[in-house]
Amino acid sequence: MAKASITFEDINITVTAPAGTRLIEISEKVGSGIVYGCREGECGTCITKVTEGWNNLTEPSVLEDKVLRENMAGKHNRLACQAQVLGGAIKVKPV
Template sequence: MPKANVTFEDIGVTVTVPAGTRLIEISEKVGAGITYGCREGECATCMMRIVSGMENMSERSVLEDKVLQENMAGRQHRLACQAQVLGGEVVVRPG
């Protein structure tokens, strides 16, 4: 199974995970500072910034794109509850 390396810039931790893992699941396991409310992609509290490696992330779903647009988020922002790491190297930080 393909793997991905995810670095949480806020806590300086890098973890290797199976491809397809949602960022919120990884965050919970390593104690990163990504907060969340609904886990359904509706509240935007888990919004995070992809510092590098956006090409290694899943495409935005219609729901995620709508919520991010409503919150005037830039293209480098994703919802941790929706975004999946597909492989390679990804660096993230809350906000």
């Protein structure tokens, strides 16, 4: 199974996680400052800036894309509760 290396820039920690893991799950385990509310991709509180490796995450779903647009999120922002790692290196930080 593929693994990804995820760096949480707000706490300067890099961890390895298996493909298919959601960013929010990893964030909770390491104590990153990514906040969340619903975990269902509807509230937008977990918007996260992907500073490197955005192509190493799953594509945004229609719902995630809608929530990101409604919140005027930047080009490389994702919902941590929806984005799943595929492999490779990824760097993220809370918005």
